[in-house]
Amino acid sequence: MDIEVLGKAMWIHGIRGTVRGLNQWTQTTTQTTSGSAVHTGGGHYVINAPQVNTNTTRHQTFWVVAPSGREHQVSGNYPLRDGHEVSVVWGGLKGASASGHFICQNLTTGNGWKSTAGLPAGVNRSGMGRLTRQYVLLIILCSAIGFISGSIHYSSKLPGYASIAVILLIVVGFFHLLVLIQRNQQTALAIIERAIRDNPAFMQSLSA
Numbered sequence: 001m002d003i004e005v006l007g008k009a010m011w012i013h014g015i016r017g018t019v020r021g022l023n024q025w026t027q028t029t030t031q032t033t034s035g036s037a038v039h040t041g042g043g044h045y046v047i048n049a050p051q052v053n054t055n056t057t058r059h060q061t062f063w064v065v066a067p068s069g070r071e072h073q074v075s076g077n078y079p080l081r082d083g084h085e086v087s088v089v090w091g092g093l094k095g096a097s098a099s100g101h102f103i104c105q106n107l108t109t110g111n112g113w114k115s116t117a118g119l120p121a122g123v124n125r126s127g128m129g130r131l132t133r134q135y136v137l138l139i140i141l142c143s144a145i146g147f148i149s150g151s152i153h154y155s156s157k158l159p160g161y162a163s164i165a166v167i168l169l170i171v172v173g174f175f176h177l178l179v180l181i182q183r184n185q186q187t188a189l190a191i192i193e194r195a196i197r198d199n200p201a202f203m204q205s206l207s208a
Helices: 126-152 158-197 202-205
Strands: 002-005 007-031 036-042 044-048 051-065 071-075 085-093 100-106 111-114
Touching: 002 158, 002 202, 007 100, 007 158, 044 111, 051 158, 085 158, 126 158
Parallel strands: none
Antiparallel strands: 002 007, 007 051, 007 085, 036 044, 051 071, 085 100, 100 111
16 A cells, blocks of 8 residues: 655555564673772772673564465564464655565454664655754855854854854754654654554555
8 A cells, every 4th residue: 555654655565464474582791890809008099890781672573374374474572472463564755665564453362563773764754854954044144143253253152142042952953853853753753553543455455
């Protein structure tokens, strides 16, 4: 099915079937910092023991086998068992390969999950160029005002204020971009869900 998401042409596809070949494993990484001894005088030392940091990541893959025999492999840490019935929807930008899955539903338990990781970068960053240009223009304007003011009046405090404004614009702009990406992701998933819900033919095609 072809849809438009935030001005981007996308295709979406999916499968509905039974979970087979559920495979789970964990990956553990360990980082160790070296210890140290600091001489504090008088023959006394402060000993800092080495620190060990361990991080464990859980992985899971499974196959979804449709009644027609079509199958698709999925990666994702979802509470599933072999034999559960699930539906998975994935897609990407028109002319590009899939960037990952968006929706996974366990039809046996009634649970469902949405994944922003599967959204294409072009959708996530929609409007980012325009927002970036706006902040860049504001930063240039503040810098120009501070430079001109400092050239005319050496004792002016305006260049200092302009420098502070530039720093604030950089910080605010960074967080504004993060908010924009998050809003794009929420909007995109809502559009995809609505498109799927409003297209019964697409829902039927998942089992084919």
